[in-house]
Amino acid sequence: MTDKPIEWLRPDGRAYCIAEAGVNHNGDLGLAMDLVDAAVAAGADAVKFQTYNVDRLLRRDTPKAAYQVATTGEADGQFGMLEKLQLSEDEHHRLIEICAVRGIVFISTPFDEVSADLLEGFGVPLYKIPSGEITNVPLLRHVGAKHRPVILSTGMAKLGEVETAVEVLRGAGVDRLALLHCVS
Incomplete structure (x- = not known):
């Protein structure tokens, strides 16, 4: 980091x-x-x-x-x-x-x-992934494939879960990624 x-x-x-x-x-x-x-x-x-x-x-x-x-x-x-x-x-x-x-x-x-597709249709500038969805690999891939910046909330996720989410988003095409530590 x-x-x-x-x-x-x-x-x-x-x-x-x-x-x-x-x-x-x-x-x-x-x-x-x-x-x-x-x-x-x-x-x-x-x-x-x-x-x-x-x-x-x-x-x-x-x-x-x-x-x-x-x-x-x-x-x-x-x-x-x-x-x-x-x-x-x-x-x-x-x-x-x-x-x-x-x-x-x-x-x-x-x-x-x-919902991600709805937002994409509106041309949102970025996506914010909630901490509760950090292990939702299908959602991460879907959002990542849109090639927009992502803010990823980490919440109470374990380090390995955060690392996996980052890998999934990067692998799907996200090149601008920010991690947000929030208390869930």
């Missing part, structure tokens, strides 16, 4: 600030736009959302995690909760337009191949 600046993110060597919107919009496009505005006001370089198709992500009977039950109750289960939080293709398109108007980079984390 190196502490050399990631020049493809910011040639001047300064920190590249990504505001994490995630699913904090609660499935509400207006709130998502407010998060974009807050990111701009804070001086962020980019704002990052999540892109997924809940039908491809989990089974309908998947229960919520204990922390989710504590904050949202037991209703809906994991599937129902994530279904309410997912953004449609039109909502993604609108957010990308708003980001362009506001002068901030739109980034999103795809959780499946179809």
Whole structure:
């Protein structure tokens, strides 16, 4: 590893600030736009959302995690909760337009191949792989084959898992790769 600046993110060597919107919009496009505005006001370089198709992500009977039950109750289960939080293709398109108007980079984390293809269709500048997908070799290969820059979250992955993910992405065609250590 190196502490050399990631020049493809910011040639001047300064920190590249990504505001994490995630699913904090609660499935509400207006709130998502407010998060974009807050990111701009804070001086962020980019704002990052999540892109997924809940039908491809989990089974309908998947229960919520204990922390989710504590904050949202037991209703809906994991599937129902994530279904309410997912953004449609039109909502993604609108957010990308708003980001362009506001002068901030739109980034999103795809959780499946179809979501990566959706983002590719929008011409996203890079992909962010979540730490929970670091061992999802088919997704890594699929994203890597798009030959765009990738930010790979390492989360609680073991060093060997990180090394394998880097090898898979590089082997698929990624030449601009940044590792992001996050606490999962």
